[in-house]
Amino acid sequence: MSRSNKRQRKSARRNESDCQNNKEQFRRDFEWLLKKASFVEFKLHGNSTYDVTQLIVQLVLWAWSSSKKVTTAFDNSNLEYRQLYGAKGAFQSYQGLARAMTKHTKELMHGLEIALHACMREAGRRWYRIGKWIPLAIDGSRATTPRTQSNERAFSAPNYGKGKTAKNRRRKKTVKRRKNETTIQPPQLWITLMWHMGTNTIWSWRLGPSTSSERAHVVEMVHDGHFEKNTLFVGDAGFVGYALWSKIINAGHSFLVRAGANVHLLTQLGYVTETIGGIVYCWPNAAMREKLPPLKLRLVKCRLGKKKKVCMLTNVLDEKELTPSEMVRLYELRWGVEVEFRGLKQTFDRRKLRCRNSDRAQAEMAWSLFGMAVIELFALKQHAKRAKADPNKISFANSLAAIRTSLQQLTHRPPQIPDLSSLLKEAVIDDYDRKSSKKARYKPKRKHKPSDAGAPKVKRATARHRTLAKQMGLSP
Numbered sequence: 001m002s003r004s005n006k007r008q009r010k011s012a013r014r015n016e017s018d019c020q021n022n023k024e025q026f027r028r029d030f031e032w033l034l035k036k037a038s039f040v041e042f043k044l045h046g047n048s049t050y051d052v053t054q055l056i057v058q059l060v061l062w063a064w065s066s067s068k069k070v071t072t073a074f075d076n077s078n079l080e081y082r083q084l085y086g087a088k089g090a091f092q093s094y095q096g097l098a099r100a101m102t103k104h105t106k107e108l109m110h111g112l113e114i115a116l117h118a119c120m121r122e123a124g125r126r127w128y129r130i131g132k133w134i135p136l137a138i139d140g141s142r143a144t145t146p147r148t149q150s151n152e153r154a155f156s157a158p159n160y161g162k163g164k165t166a167k168n169r170r171r172k173k174t175v176k177r178r179k180n181e182t183t184i185q186p187p188q189l190w191i192t193l194m195w196h197m198g199t200n201t202i203w204s205w206r207l208g209p210s211t212s213s214e215r216a217h218v219v220e221m222v223h224d225g226h227f228e229k230n231t232l233f234v235g236d237a238g239f240v241g242y243a244l245w246s247k248i249i250n251a252g253h254s255f256l257v258r259a260g261a262n263v264h265l266l267t268q269l270g271y272v273t274e275t276i277g278g279i280v281y282c283w284p285n286a287a288m289r290e291k292l293p294p295l296k297l298r299l300v301k302c303r304l305g306k307k308k309k310v311c312m313l314t315n316v317l318d319e320k321e322l323t324p325s326e327m328v329r330l331y332e333l334r335w336g337v338e339v340e341f342r343g344l345k346q347t348f349d350r351r352k353l354r355c356r357n358s359d360r361a362q363a364e365m366a367w368s369l370f371g372m373a374v375i376e377l378f379a380l381k382q383h384a385k386r387a388k389a390d391p392n393k394i395s396f397a398n399s400l401a402a403i404r405t406s407l408q409q410l411t412h413r414p415p416q417i418p419d420l421s422s423l424l425k426e427a428v429i430d431d432y433d434r435k436s437s438k439k440a441r442y443k444p445k446r447k448h449k450p451s452d453a454g455a456p457k458v459k460r461a462t463a464r465h466r467t468l469a470k471q472m473g474l475s476p
Contacts (some may be wrong), residue, residue, distance in 0.1 A: 022406050022413060023084055025420045029378050030057055037115035042107050054089035055100055056108065057081065062097065063364075063371035064403060070094060070354045070364075083410040098360055105363040109370070113204055114226060116373055123381040124199035127391050132321070133232040133254075135197040135330055137337040138239060140214035142188040143345065144352040145361045151187040154358030155209040185210070189353065189365055191344075192217035194225075195337040197234065197330070199380055200391045202340065202373035207362050215244045222251050232256060232316075234334045237263075240313075242287050245295055249315055256322070256330060259299065259313040261454035269294060269461040269469060279317070280458060283465065291472055299456070302328050311455055336392075343396045348372055375399050382424040398427035 030053075039052050050058075058081050065073035074094035081090050091097040121128050128134065145151040190212040194203040204225055206217035218239065231253045233239075237260035248255050259265075265280040283294035300312045302324055312331065316322040345351040350368050355361040379399035383389055402423035409417065418426075 022420050023410055026084055026406070026410075029381070030060075032381075033115055033119055033374065033377065036118040037111040039108070039111050042104070042111070050089040050091070050100075052108070054081075054085070055104065056112070057085070058091060058097065059101055059367050060371050060374055061407070063367040064375075064400075064407070066349065066404065068354065070098075073354075080407050080410065098355075101363045101367065102357075102359045105366050109366060112370060116201075116370075116377065117203070117226065119377050120196060120199050120201055120203075120380075123377060123384060124201070124391060126384070126389075127198040129230075130198050130330065130333075131326060132230050133330070134228055134230060135232045135234055135333065136203055137195045137197050137334040138193070138214075138218055138233055138235045139195075139334075139337045139341070140190060140192045140217070140238075141341045141345075142190055142210060143350055143365060145187045145189055145358075146353070146356045147186050148356045150356065150358045151361060154362075155187040155189055156185060157209075157211050189361060190214070190217075191341075191365065191369075192221075193337060193340065193369075194218075194221060194233075195340050197333045197336060198391070199376075200336060200340075200394060201376040201380060202369060205366075205369050207365055215239060215241060219244055219247045222247055222253070227251070227253060230254070232322075232330070234330055236334070242282055242284050242292075242295065245282060245297075245315065246292070249295065254314065254316050254322075256312060256314045256316075256327060258331065259311040259456040261457060263313070263456035265297070265299065265456055265458045266294070266461045266465060267458055269465060280313075281461070288465075288468060291468075293472065293474060294469070299458070300324050300327060302331075304328060304332065313456070344368070344372060347397045347400060372396075375403055378403070379424045379427055382421050383428070385425060393428045393431075395427050395429045398429075399424060402427050 034053050034056060042052055044050075044052065058077055061077035061080050062073055065076045067073040067076060071094045074091075074097055078090055091100075145155060188210040190208045190210055192206045192208075192212070192214045194205065195201070196203045204221055206212075206221055208217065215238070218233070218235075222233075229252075233248060233253065233255040235255070235257045237258045239255075239257050240259065240263050245255060263282075264284065266283055267280055269281045269283070278299045280297050280299045281294040282297060287294070295315070296317065298314050298317050298319075300314070301309065302312050303309050310331075312324075312327045314322060314327070348368065350365065353361045353364050355364045376394070376396065376399065379394050379396075379402075380391060383391065383394050402420065405417070406420040406423065413419070
């Protein structure tokens with residue numbers, strides 16, 4: 001045998017071994033994730049040819065596809081699944097996968113969220129807590145769906161723009177609309193997201209129509225979710241209100257939010273000894289009528305950056321447990337959830353969903369969020385092996401590219417292209433020093449400030465407040 005033939009066979013064996021490593025890496029990572037999930041109460045139909053793990057893997061592969069068409073995405077995911085696990089358990093058609101997806105998504109997500117949290121704790125144990133806290137940023141956004149009757153009935157506001165307080169009626173029109181220009185709002189899906197600020201991974205989410213309340217979604221997540229001791233919810237000025245704060249406090253957790261002009265607080269209520277500065281009370285008239293107790297909170301004035309002054313509100317009364325400097329640091333880290341939405345809509349291309357049926361569109365977004373969380377977990381697991389690891393340096397765009405590149409090279413991979421683990425390990429953002437600012441050259445003109453701009457409205461408690469507090473047995 002000639003030397004050239006020996007070299008070719010040796011190279012072929014090496015490529016085959018490398019491809020096997022790619023396959024094994026995907027299979028080990030999926031096994032690492034799914035073995036932490038519990039599906040005891042989940043049952044499939046007796047005639048089903050697949051099990052729960054096969055369904056989850058194929059739906060994740062389908063969500064990872066970059067195709068604009070659901071059927072093409074299914075063909076790609078089906079080919080990748082067969083290369084990873086063989087033909088057993090693979091779906092024969094997109095309709096079969098879509099029916100299983102719509103039927104079982106809600107049941108599966110409960111166990112999968114528990115698995116996400118367990119893997120997050122294991123892979124990011126160094127960053128799982130910031131100080132004593134498990135910080136979770138909360139925020140909401142919308143994604144557009146195809147304009148079909150099903151999506152319009154499920155997601156659109158029925159009387160959009162017709163209310164007396166609609167903005168387009170209050171504002172002065174400066175641009176004439178074209179005669180044939182439509183003013184109908186496209187159907188949109190509301191997403192409320194909880195994002196772990198230490199590991200930079202998705203924690204939990206809730207979906208609903210465009211008229212959903214993000215505060216109601218958070219109340220639902222706090223009631224149904226699994227949270228450990230010293231969980232701290234960090235939100236912007238939209239996450240305010242007695243109902244939300246009382247739910248978090250009664251569940252044994254803490255919160256940190258920016259307080260704007262849409263917050264009304266009381267001072268010197270006088271039913272407890274106030275030895276800590278900045279003590280305020282949230283006691284709206286509706287809570288007083290129902291004889292619900294006031295919420296005792298701490299109001300702190302902080303400075304973000306060099307100029308901006310904000311007021312932060314928390315139920316952590318002891319300043320040693322949550323100092324003003326820690327408040328500023330945590331609130332600045334909250335911006336990561338905004339970047340997460342940008343990654344979901346722009347990098348992951350879920351600004352507009354693909355499914356034309358409302359049930360399938362909602363399931364598609366759920367599996368897109370879960371697929372995004374899985375990519376972040378796989379990248380975090382490999383990134384932790386770096387000498388100077390920092391979750392803030394992980395690039396979701398590069399991690400997604402690493403996943404898609406490795407899936408395309410399950411049967412043949414050129415020697416010059418690294419394997420999956422190496423690609424994920426090096427999926428970091430650039431570290432060069434920019435010589436110019438990325439700030440835009442223009443600044444949009446805002447004539448109407450949002451209602452949460454400014455400082456909260458704080459006033460002294462009246463005699464009526466003190467009398468009612470005494471009648472409720474709240475006086476010292």
